[in-house]
Amino acid sequence: MNLIVCVKQVIDPEAPPASFKIDPATNKATVQGAAPVIDPYGEYAVEASLKIKEAKGGKVTAVCLGTALQREVVKKPLSMGADDLVLLEDEAYVNGDTWSTASALAAAIKKIGAYDIILTGREASDTNAGQVGPAIAEILGIPCATIVKKIEILDGKARVERMVADGYEVIEIPLPCVLTITNELGEPRYPTIKGIMMAKRKEPIVWKPADLGVDAAKLGASGSRAKMAKLFQPVKEGKCEIIGGDTPEEAAAKLAMRLREAKVL
Amino acid sequence: MADNMGVLVFCEVTNGKLAGSAAEGLGIGKQLAASLGQELNAVLIGSGVNANADMVASLGAAKVYVADDPILKDYQTDPYIQVLQKVAAEMKPAILILGQSSVGRDLAPRIAFRLGSSATLDCIELAIDPAGKKLLMTKPVYGGNARAIFTSVTMPQVVTIRTKAMTPAQPDPSKKGQVIKVDAGLTPDSVKAKLVNKVAQQAEGVRLEDAAVVVCGGRGIGGAEGFKQLDELAKLLKGATGASRPPCDNGWLPQTQQIGLTGKIVAPELYIAIALSGSSQHMSGCSGSKTIVAINKDPEANIFREARFGVVGDWKKILPAFTAKVKELLAA
Ligand SMILES: Cc1cc2nc3c(=O)[nH]c(=O)nc-3n(C[C@H](O)[C@H](O)[C@H](O)COP(=O)(O)OP(=O)(O)OC[C@H]3O[C@@H](n4cnc5c(N)ncnc54)[C@H](O)[C@@H]3O)c2cc1C
Numbered sequence: 001m002n003l004i005v006c007v008k009q010v011i012d013p014e015a016p017p018a019s020f021k022i023d024p025a026t027n028k029a030t031v032q033g034a035a036p037v038i039d040p041y042g043e044y045a046v047e048a049s050l051k052i053k054e055a056k057g058g059k060v061t062a063v064c065l066g067t068a069l070q071r072e073v074v075k076k077p078l079s080m081g082a083d084d085l086v087l088l089e090d091e092a093y094v095n096g097d098t099w100s101t102a103s104a105l106a107a108a109i110k111k112i113g114a115y116d117i118i119l120t121g122r123e124a125s126d127t128n129a130g131q132v133g134p135a136i137a138e139i140l141g142i143p144c145a146t147i148v149k150k151i152e153i154l155d156g157k158a159r160v161e162r163m164v165a166d167g168y169e170v171i172e173i174p175l176p177c178v179l180t181i182t183n184e185l186g187e188p189r190y191p192t193i194k195g196i197m198m199a200k201r202k203e204p205i206v207w208k209p210a211d212l213g214v215d216a217a218k219l220g221a222s223g224s225r226a227k228m229a230k231l232f233q234p235v236k237e238g239k240c241e242i243i244g245g246d247t248p249e250e251a252a253a254k255l256a257m258r259l260r261e262a263k264v265l
Numbered sequence: 266m267a268d269n270m271g272v273l274v275f276c277e278v279t280n281g282k283l284a285g286s287a288a289e290g291l292g293i294g295k296q297l298a299a300s301l302g303q304e305l306n307a308v309l310i311g312s313g314v315n316a317n318a319d320m321v322a323s324l325g326a327a328k329v330y331v332a333d334d335p336i337l338k339d340y341q342t343d344p345y346i347q348v349l350q351k352v353a354a355e356m357k358p359a360i361l362i363l364g365q366s367s368v369g370r371d372l373a374p375r376i377a378f379r380l381g382s383s384a385t386l387d388c389i390e391l392a393i394d395p396a397g398k399k400l401l402m403t404k405p406v407y408g409g410n411a412r413a414i415f416t417s418v419t420m421p422q423v424v425t426i427r428t429k430a431m432t433p434a435q436p437d438p439s440k441k442g443q444v445i446k447v448d449a450g451l452t453p454d455s456v457k458a459k460l461v462n463k464v465a466q467q468a469e470g471v472r473l474e475d476a477a478v479v480v481c482g483g484r485g486i487g488g489a490e491g492f493k494q495l496d497e498l499a500k501l502l503k504g505a506t507g508a509s510r511p512p513c514d515n516g517w518l519p520q521t522q523q524i525g526l527t528g529k530i531v532a533p534e535l536y537i538a539i540a541l542s543g544s545s546q547h548m549s550g551c552s553g554s555k556t557i558v559a560i561n562k563d564p565e566a567n568i569f570r571e572a573r574f575g576v577v578g579d580w581k582k583i584l585p586a587f588t589a590k591v592k593e594l595l596a597a
Contacts, residue, residue, distance in 0.1 A: 011407075013408050017543075017544070017545045018567065029411060097383060123527070126406065128386075128387065128406050128407070129386060131386065135374065138378040143343065144342065144375070144458070146370065147371075163367075164367035165367050165474075166465055167466035168466070170462035170464070171459065172458070174458075187514070225417060225418050226416070227417075229415065230414040233411050233412075238570050240559070240569045240570070240572045240574065241573065242576070243575065243576050248582035249586035250586075251576045252585075252587035253586055253589075255558070257590070258574060259558065260594050264574075265535075265591060
């Protein structure tokens with residue numbers, strides 16, 4: 001099985017909401033006091049690819065697109081057990097939309113050559129777009145299943161479980177295909193000491209637009225079909241009335257009475 | 266690009282009934298069509314969905330495209346794309362609206378890319394820019410910490426709308442639409458990713474999406490046992506029990522009870538958040554609630570920035586006393 005997993009570097013999505021700021025000069029988001037991380041759903045996708053490799057053998061190649069990629073962050077898939085890491089690291093790739101991002105990733109996937117399953121997270125924690133996987137499928141002309149929590153490889157196809165609102169669906173999908181992975185898959189494994197040592201020694205492969213043979217006009221902002229006109233933080237007028245009491249039980253009873261008084265109960 | 270005109274709303278049907286997103290899509294679709302001075306149309310896809318056409322027309326659609334075929338009985342990506350592609354070729358809409366459901370999440374990006382355009386998912390606000398007549402699409406990003414407004418360079422402008430974010434259209438039975446049959450030339454080969462089974466995992470009692478009261482527990486509840494106490498309060502208030510992601514990840518509650526960005530979106534009258542920190546991703550699923558009440562031992566927890574009423578303390582002491590007092594008040 002040739003498995004390719006697309007995973008990005010993001011600002012920490014689990015940092016406290018109070019530390020989240022937007023720099024109006026650059027229109028970029030930051031969180032104070034937290035280092036960048038591998039996108040959480042991407043990490044579930046890495047876990048899914050490693051599970052398939054364990055069951056069926058093969059090779060896992062991680063592909064990461066961005067700039068200022070911190071090696072210790074983007075090497076996480078390697079330390080978890082991926083075989084290779086390809087970085088699409090260039091200013092030309094970034095500030096794009098799903099389409100231009102997926103175009104670059106699809107070009108890299110074609111250059112890698114052999115693929116049976118391409119995996120992505122169900123949505124990135126920064127854009128919350130949930131579209132790179134479907135876009136890659138459209139570009140490569142292969143089927144796609146989204147929000148997948150379980151994968152079983154059969155002859156020439158995969159049987160996957162897709163989370164839906166009131167349960168899950170079982171879908172049979174021919175290979176090659178794209179799968180986008182959800183957290184119901186189960187926690188990603190921790191890197192082992194051996195994995196961390198291997199990842200340290202392994203140099204990622206870096207591909208520039210020229211290496212992919214794609215026109216820079218099709219990449220990043222210039223290749224985008226959607227433009228971000230504005231990025232802002234919604235104002236919160238929230239003020240919470242804290243109900244106290246001499247004991248927790250008293251506070252609880254006062255809360256119930258206050259809710260009754262406010263006609264909430 | 267100038268050829269594209271009008272608004273097309275994909276009206277999802279579940280178990281024979283129009284999904285809530287259909288009326289919500291037609292509600293906002295009507296406003297957008299009026300701003301553009303263009304037509305509002307709808308598309309129904311499924312098996313037996315012809316029966317829903319009158320309802321869709323009464324909600325304001327001038328033309329109702331209907332693809333009624335046994336192959337379309339359950340949602341499967343590939344034949345649904347094929348149908349929408351056919352309808353889009355015929356109508357050439359400027360705007361295509363779907364719901365941010367299990368179906369819409371999957372279908373919207375695929376049909377958008379297939380048509381040479383792009384999609385913006387989970388929109389909470391849609392408006393027409395008076396200057397360029399472009400659709401301004403507002404969606405939460407960074408897990409709800411921020412919002413972004415997008416425009417599309419390409420046509421059609423495809424969106425999904427967040428559950429309960431838009432005002433639904435009201436039916437007017439005197440309104441009749443023109444029903445147009447769609448033959449997309451489907452064959453069994455149209456299906457590539459094939460649905461082979463559906464497994465329901467609904468909790469008993471009131472559905473989370475419909476509940477007027479939601480009692481929601483977080484990681485701090487500590488186990489399945491603790492959730493029984495939340496169930497007791499939910500039952501008393503004729504509501505439903507939900508959870509943040511960790512309790513579902515840990516199997517204390519079915520995965521279908523997760524509330525948030527990647528779970529269910531709820532907007533009850535009363536939302537009682539117990540031992541959850543109020544992460545932006547969680548709040549994405551409940552910030553539309555009328556009144557949020559928080560119980561948390563950490564006075565600095567973000568949930569107190571979101572809640573209207575709160576008690577700081579250990580839920581194990583607070584919840585039983587609260588439930589007892591509520592019982593007493595309701596009995597009085
Ligand atoms: C892209 C993305 C999507 C996500 N989607 C979702 C989603 O849809 N829904 C979701 O919920 N999460 C989602 N998450 C996860 C989210 O970021 C948080 O990790 C999660 O919501 C935290 O859950 P929690 O508040 O229960 O746990 P924690 O943040 O660990 O909070 C536990 C809280 O319990 C309190 N507590 C502990 N013990 C007690 C006690 N005895 N009495 C009172 N209080 C106590 C603590 O003070 C703390 O505030 C998503 C994350 C990402 C990156």
